Amino acid sequence: MAEIKDxxxxxxxxxxxxxxxxxETIEDLVTHYPFRYDILKRGILQETxxxxxxxxxxxxxxxxxxxxxxxxxxxxxxxxxxxxxxxxVSIFNRAFLKNQLEVGTGITVIGKYDKKKNIxxxxxxxxxxxxxxxxxxxxxxxxxxxxxxxxxxYINMALLMYGREIPEYIPSEYIxxxxxxNKRTALNIVHNPPNREKLxxxxxxxxxxxxxxxxxxxxxxxxxxxxxxxxLNREISKAEIEKFIKGLSFELTTDQVNAVxxxxxxxxxxxxxxxxxxxxxxxxxxxxxxxxxxxxxLAGYQSALMAPTEILATQHYNNLKELLKNTxxxxxxLTGSTPKKEKQQIYEELKNGNIEFIIGTxxxxxxxxxxxxxxxxxxxxxxxFGVNQRTNLQNKGYMPDILYMSATPIPRTYALTIYGDMDxxxxxxxxxxxxxxxxxxxxxxxIKDVLxxxxxxxxxxxxxxxxxxxxxxxxxxxDLKSVCQLKEQMQLAFKDKYNIDIIHGKMATAAKDxxxxxxxxxxxxxxxxxxxxxxGVDVPNATTMVIxxxxxxxxxxxxxxxxxxxxxxxxxxxxxxxxxxxxRLKIMEKVQDGFIISEEDFKxxxxxxxxxxxxxxxxxxxxxxxxxxxxxxLQAKKDSExxxxxxxxxxxxxxxxxxxxxxxx
Ligand code: ADP
Ligand code: MG
Numbered sequence: 141m142a143e144i145k146d147x148x149x150x151x152x153x154x155x156x157x158x159x160x161x162x163x164e165t166i167e168d169l170v171t172h173y174p175f176r177y178d179i180l181k182r183g184i185l186q187e188t189x190x191x192x193x194x195x196x197x198x199x200x201x202x203x204x205x206x207x208x209x210x211x212x213x214x215x216x217x218x219x220x221x222x223x224x225x226x227x228x229v230s231i232f233n234r235a236f237l238k239n240q241l242e243v244g245t246g247i248t249v250i251g252k253y254d255k256k257k258n259i260x261x262x263x264x265x266x267x268x269x270x271x272x273x274x275x276x277x278x279x280x281x282x283x284x285x286x287x288x289x290x291x292x293x294y295i296n297m298a299l300l301m302y303g304r305e306i307p308e309y310i311p312s313e314y315i316x317x318x319x320x321x322n323k324r325t326a327l328n329i330v331h332n333p334p335n336r337e338k339l340x341x342x343x344x345x346x347x348x349x350x351x352x353x354x355x356x357x358x359x360x361x362x363x364x365x366x367x368x369x370x371x372l373n374r375e376i377s378k379a380e381i382e383k384f385i386k387g388l389s390f391e392l393t394t395d396q397v398n399a400v401x402x403x404x405x406x407x408x409x410x411x412x413x414x415x416x417x418x419x420x421x422x423x424x425x426x427x428x429x430x431x432x433x434x435x436x437x438l439a440g441y442q443s444a445l446m447a448p449t450e451i452l453a454t455q456h457y458n459n460l461k462e463l464l465k466n467t468x469x470x471x472x473x474l475t476g477s478t479p480k481k482e483k484q485q486i487y488e489e490l491k492n493g494n495i496e497f498i499i500g501t502x503x504x505x506x507x508x509x510x511x512x513x514x515x516x517x518x519x520x521x522x523x524x525f526g527v528n529q530r531t532n533l534q535n536k537g538y539m540p541d542i543l544y545m546s547a548t549p550i551p552r553t554y555a556l557t558i559y560g561d562m563d564x565x566x567x568x569x570x571x572x573x574x575x576x577x578x579x580x581x582x583x584x585x586x587i588k589d590v591l592x593x594x595x596x597x598x599x600x601x602x603x604x605x606x607x608x609x610x611x612x613x614x615x616x617x618x619d620l621k622s623v624c625q626l627k628e629q630m631q632l633a634f635k636d637k638y639n640i641d642i643i644h645g646k647m648a649t650a651a652k653d654x655x656x657x658x659x660x661x662x663x664x665x666x667x668x669x670x671x672x673x674x675x676g677v678d679v680p681n682a683t684t685m686v687i688x689x690x691x692x693x694x695x696x697x698x699x700x701x702x703x704x705x706x707x708x709x710x711x712x713x714x715x716x717x718x719x720x721x722x723x724r725l726k727i728m729e730k731v732q733d734g735f736i737i738s739e740e741d742f743k744x745x746x747x748x749x750x751x752x753x754x755x756x757x758x759x760x761x762x763x764x765x766x767x768x769x770x771x772x773x774l775q776a777k778k779d780s781e782x783x784x785x786x787x788x789x790x791x792x793x794x795x796x797x798x799x800x801x802x803x804x805x
Pocket of ligand 2: 425426520547
């Protein structure tokens with residue numbers, strides 16, 4: 141297919157600006173959808189307030205008079221006839237328009253109306269009059285040097301030249317069934333909407349197309365899994381597992397026992413496990429995964445546990461190592477920052493089977509890593525990994541059982557769609573003796589209260605987390621708290637009584653690990669952090685979580701952060717400091733259940749926060765929105781299932797293309 145540089149009007153400079161917007165291909169360009177539409181509706185002079193915003197069309201009535209000022213500034217004045225009367229127009233710095241504004245030319249003026257002087261100070265002049273109803277104008281994400289107008293021109297030129305070549309991802313029978321317009325027409329409409337009805341229909345069609353490909357992929361992966369569902373079956377001694385469980389410092393909850401049972405059944409069975417373990421923060425998923433790994437090891441296989449951050453991987457490593465200390469088994473930690481020599485050693489021992497348990501980050505699924513007999517792979521906080529990453533290991537020729545853990549409770553209906561290819565185990569019950577985490581929303585002006593609440597806990601030898609959105613003070617967001625600034629404030633407030641330190645994502649891993657270790661050992665009492673600690677970190681003696689600028693975070697994130705405390709038997713509290721958005725934050729005061737919070741978040745913010753879209757590219761959509769478009773999603777799910785099953789279409793180009801697209805990723 142043609143490239144963007146072949147589009148008339150796009151030179152090297154525009155090309156690099158387009159690349160900056162993530163636009164690499166013609167398809168990217170024509171699917172650079174407007175993020176908003178401005179509705180230009182003809183205003184009426186008499187009905188517009190003084191200094192009010194107005195959009196009005198008409199004809200230029202007098203030759204524009206141009207005045208030039210110092211520093212290259214200029215101003216143009218002319219008379220303008222509109223359907224609701226004659227009005228003066230003034231516009232700054234548009235001398236270049238003078239030749240186009242001939243008397244009698246139809247234009248549309250957008251600006252502010254000074255009623256007494258009967259003058260519109262225009263912010264914009266568009267050539268051409270409005271149609272009798274209204275004009276809908278696409279607004280694009282732009283970048284400096286590339287205006288909305290430029291983008292619109294490039295997109296339209298690309299559509300004109302190559303519109304026929306833009307691939308269609310909906311099978312023709314479904315285009316017919318839903319009476320959709322063709323792809324090129326739909327694209328033309330979203331970029332040049334003639335009216336709302338047509339625009340809505342075109343958007344719906346493009347959303348459907350996106351969700352259809354997505355669900356096709358999910359369904360395809362599900363089917364593939366079923367087809368190659370031959371897994372490992374193994375003998376596992378029940379008595380040995382029970383002995384291991386007896387050795388723990390606590391008793392498992394009923395939900396944990398059930399989860400272990402389901403997983404061990406899966407391990408024993410000849411089919412391949414593909415299971416999601418869902419449980420709220422602090423519900424104790426980790427121990428379940430450790431037991432699963434232990435069971436797998438008893439049967440003579442290697443286990444790998446993959447965590448999204450090094451801090452978390454290290455924590456899991458330390459905990460499991462402790463549990464294994466009286467066993468003959470060998471456990472190692474492998475992350476991006478493992479020294480090269482050690483890495484080589486680990487690779488060697490994974491290959492020759494000397495290591496039974498390996499814990500790490502993405503480093504575990506790099507190409508260099510080979511296993512002797514990988515039997516079980518567990519991914520913690522699985523929503524942070526994409527669908528593709530998940531299949532990565534399988535492609536390496538291993539047939540391990542797979543367990544995903546997620547603390548991000550996804551409303552059940554969505555889970556069924558998105559994780560439609562998995563079995564799900566829920567852990568609902570929290571470990572015994574846990575008290576609810578009292579949550580308070582406080583204003584900035586109540587900082588004294590906040591400090592007192594912190595002090596009351598610190599006095600009892602408890603520890604405190606403090607969260608801020610920024611690392612350092614930032615000129616651009618002066619009103620936001622930073623980790624460094626809070627450290628100074630806390631030091632001022634608590635003098636030398638307590639050790640205060642900071643941790644954030646920009647620190648070297650070794651430094652982070654050291655700080656985390658010191659916090660675990662209670663050498664640090666107040667740990668100030670960005671959201672790097674969001675995921676999974678466990679320090680039972682920490683009883684207080686203070687989150688500054690809490691309004692900056694989604695409820696699910698706040699819930700995850702709150703879940704860092706309340707992990708021991710002492711009462712815990714979470715303080716949300718914010719002057720704005722308090723109504724939303726107050727939901728946190730009342731609700732402890734992560735599932736309900738996720739529903740609320742879903743309603744308020746859509747899926748973004750929920751699925752951690754930043755991390756999993758395959759959950760981002762260009763035009764569809766899982767929250768709003770659930771109905772379309774269900775339809776796309778149904779259709780794509782039916783289409784996948786339909787043998788007659790197996791030789792169709794489209795089906796081949798859709799499948800190739802999945803395998804390519
Ligand atoms: P999450 O489900 O969020 O990953 P963790 O597995 O980190 O939660 O467990 C949170 C804390 O609860 C840990 O300190 C863990 O040791 C403890 N824990 C887990 N299960 C139990 C239990 N049955 N009784 C008491 N404490 C438990
Ligand atoms: Mg966890």
